Amino acid sequence: MRFTQLLIPTTKEAPSDAVLPSHIYLTRAGYIQSIGSGLYNFLPLGKRVLDNVRQVAKEELDKAGCQEVDLAFVTPASLWEESGRFEKYGKELLRFKDRKNNDFVLGPTHEEMMVNLVRQTVKSYKQLPINLYQIKTKFRDEIRPRFGLMRGREFLMKDGYSFAASEEDMKGDFDLMEQTYSRIFERLGLDYRIVEADSGAIGGSGSKEFMVIADSGEDTIVICDSCDYGANIEAAQRAVVCTEAEEPEISMSSKFKTEGVKTIEALSAFFHVDPYYLVKTVAMKALYDEGESKIVLFALRGSDKLEETKACNAVGANELTEASEEELLSEGLVPGFMGPHALPEGSTIVYDEGLREGKSLICGANETDYHFVGFDLRGVEAAYHDLVAVQAGDGCPRCSGKLKHTKGIEVGHIFQLGTQYSAPLHAEFLDENGKSKPFVMGTYGIGISRLLAAIIEQHHDDKGCIWTKASAPFAVHIIVSNIKKEEEREAGEKLYETLQSKGVQVLLDDRKERFGFKMKDFELIGIPLAVVIGRNLTEGKVEIVTRDGLVKEEIEAAEIVNEVLRRL
RNA sequence: CGGGGUGUGGCGCAGUCUGGCUAGCGUGCUACCUUGGGGUGGUAGAGGUCGCAGGUUCAAGUCCUGUCACUCCGACCA
Numbered sequence: 033m034r035f036t037q038l039l040i041p042t043t044k045e046a047p048s049d050a051v052l053p054s055h056i057y058l059t060r061a062g063y064i065q066s067i068g069s070g071l072y073n074f075l076p077l078g079k080r081v082l083d084n085v086r087q088v089a090k091e092e093l094d095k096a097g098c099q100e101v102d103l104a105f106v107t108p109a110s111l112w113e114e115s116g117r118f119e120k121y122g123k124e125l126l127r128f129k130d131r132k133n134n135d136f137v138l139g140p141t142h143e144e145m146m147v148n149l150v151r152q153t154v155k156s157y158k159q160l161p162i163n164l165y166q167i168k169t170k171f172r173d174e175i176r177p178r179f180g181l182m183r184g185r186e187f188l189m190k191d192g193y194s195f196a197a198s199e200e201d202m203k204g205d206f207d208l209m210e211q212t213y214s215r216i217f218e219r220l221g222l223d224y225r226i227v228e229a230d231s232g233a234i235g236g237s238g239s240k241e242f243m244v245i246a247d248s249g250e251d252t253i254v255i256c257d258s259c260d261y262g263a264n265i266e267a268a269q270r271a272v273v274c275t276e277a278e279e280p281e282i283s284m285s286s287k288f289k290t291e292g293v294k295t296i297e298a299l300s301a302f303f304h305v306d307p308y309y310l311v312k313t314v315a316m317k318a319l320y321d322e323g324e325s326k327i328v329l330f331a332l333r334g335s336d337k338l339e340e341t342k343a344c345n346a347v348g349a350n351e352l353t354e355a356s357e358e359e360l361l362s363e364g365l366v367p368g369f370m371g372p373h374a375l376p377e378g379s380t381i382v383y384d385e386g387l388r389e390g391k392s393l394i395c396g397a398n399e400t401d402y403h404f405v406g407f408d409l410r411g412v413e414a415a416y417h418d419l420v421a422v423q424a425g426d427g428c429p430r431c432s433g434k435l436k437h438t439k440g441i442e443v444g445h446i447f448q449l450g451t452q453y454s455a456p457l458h459a460e461f462l463d464e465n466g467k468s469k470p471f472v473m474g475t476y477g478i479g480i481s482r483l484l485a486a487i488i489e490q491h492h493d494d495k496g497c498i499w500t501k502a503s504a505p506f507a508v509h510i511i512v513s514n515i516k517k518e519e520e521r522e523a524g525e526k527l528y529e530t531l532q533s534k535g536v537q538v539l540l541d542d543r544k545e546r547f548g549f550k551m552k553d554f555e556l557i558g559i560p561l562a563v564v565i566g567r568n569l570t571e572g573k574v575e576i577v578t579r580d581g582l583v584k585e586e587i588e589a590a591e592i593v594n595e596v597l598r599r600l
Numbered sequence: 601c602g603g604g605g606u607g608u609g610g611c612g613c614a615g616u617c618u619g620g621c622u623a624g625c626g627u628g629c630u631a632c633c634u635u636g637g638g639g640u641g642g643u644a645g646a647g648g649u650c651g652c653a654g655g656u657u658c659a660a661g662u663c664c665u666g667u668c669a670c671u672c673c674g675a676c677c678a
Contacts, residue, residue: 044627044639045612049671069670124677141678175601175676189678231678241678250677351676445678477678514636548638566637575637 054488055180070177070185109135151459165192221500243440258433266341271427277306285406294368310334311395318349332384339421346417371396497558513566
């Protein structure tokens with residue numbers, strides 16, 4: 033395509049609210065345009081990249097035997113009522129009524145729709161397994177959209193669903209999708225990591241996330257420095273902690289006056305005891321369906337930190353929020369001196385696994401200015417769950433390596449769903465024995481539009497975008513230095529025609545602009561390879577420039593076509 | 601939802617505190633000239649209901665009330 037005919041509104045200045053490189057460069061280079069909170073227009077360049085990413089995903093999925101479908105974006109609320117998510121999904125689900133006053137929602141994900149499709153059309157085990165997907169606009173009315181394409185309200189997502197006759201077959205589908213996703217992200221040129229994940233609201237038994245490693249990522253992931261273990265912090269495990277700290281010598285169990293000592297640090301200093309032997313008690317307010325809530329306590333070693341997602345799962349709550357001081361007092365709890373000892377009647381407390389069989393502990397006495405020394409959990413019946421946030425330096429649960437934290441952008445998430453949706457929606461098939469059984473499902477997502485942002489987060493410099501080969505809007509960018517020089521213009525046109533005839537996607541900058549101006553735009557737009565036709569043409573030479581690293585090389589003009597083809 | 605901020609030509613901003621005449625600046629845009637390997641220089645132009653509604657005043661971008669939108673931090677979130 034010719035630059036003069038394309039809508040590529042590049043700008044020198046970034047939008048004032050943009051923070052991330054991907055947001056800044058995609059806007060400045062004319063890929064996207066913000067049109068409202070979390071809403072973006074894709075301009076010609078952006079649309080080309082989006083199509084490329086989509087194409088890579090489609091090719092690999094089709095190769096894996098998945099079938100593409102396209103379900104309605106506007107979906108009847110009745111399906112959502114059937115699955116129970118019409119109420120549960122909350123305000124993220126955009127609801128509205130049609131002229132007949134019927135309820136509808138804009139699809140934020142399509143489990144209900146897909147299950148409905150399959151239960152109406154698939155009746156026999158002979159038709160299984162089947163894997164259906166679509167690449168389609170989704171709408172989630174996010175509380176706080178931000179970071180450009182990273183967290184929009186309207187976005188493009190690939191969502192796939194597998195239906196199998198057995199748990200075992202479903203796991204096969206799941207593994208196949210893991211491999212397929214890996215190929216997709218590899219082809220796109222991304223540095224990513226597959227990590228174990230919390231299943232969140234979607235539910236199911238096992239899930240893995242595909243994380244693009246980038247400092248600007250919103251998720252914290254834990255990875256091992258010597259094996260390939262990786263997990264979202266929400267689900268990360270660690271090797272059993274063995275402390276070298278000396279166990280305090282405690283001969284009796286009793287209350288101890290600890291005036292004004294409210295924090296773990298202060299307590300540790302007060303008793304000269306390692307935090308490992310202190311009990312940290314965290315109170316949270318757990319929210320449940322239909323507005324119900326209660327105060328719950330989580331106990332862990334003073335040396336550990338509470339991971340909220342794990343805590344939330346441990347008590348089966350929808351979410352956890354901070355409990356106010358008044359709420360604690362009304363429950364008979366004493367902020368600053370809470371502990372598992374002498375709890376008020378009816379309190380809910382969950383212990384971290386790390387405290388199992390713990391002894392010689394010091395905890396709050398639930399009395400102002402008092403702690404309890406000699407707390408002992410040996411032989412005590414209690415609820416134990418993994419509650420800790422893995423910290424950098426902890427041991428890997430798989431090998432002898434050390435864990436460290438890094439940031440990642442979630443671009444894919446695969447779930448083993450089981451019968452979580454098929455059972456309540458009565459999506460069943462007949463097995464070999466003529467028995468009715470619910471489908472065993474898996475669900476798989478890729479954030480297609482988010483991938484554009486992820487690619488740039490990982491591939492940019494201080495001048496602009498650096499697209500990977502598979503994602504770039506064009507393969508080659510021809511820069512005619514001075515369009516008014518007839519021989520330069522002609523050489524550019526000829527190269528443009530020749531490359532196009534060989535099927536290469538080419539952008540020809542035929543604008544009447546100065547050289548520097550055009551180079552800046554090339555750097556901003558970020559096509560991987562440029563050919564500069566300029567002053568050395570009189571000596572029969574042109575220049576080839578790689579966007580990554582901006583390496584320049586002089587080439588004989590006669591050889592340029594071959595050289596370009598060689599580098600694609 | 602809690603706490604801040606901002607709405608003024610396409611974009612980025614000043615002006616508002618302390619009301620006053622044709623609302624400025626940079627950039628972009630149009631035309632012509634100039635320049636031609638790193639966002640040339642110049643001349644002349646086009647382009648604004650100052651977010652919206654109401655109020656105070658002789659007079660409102662500026663003061664008051666309400667409202668909407670956007671945005672940042674937090675909480676939340678395949």
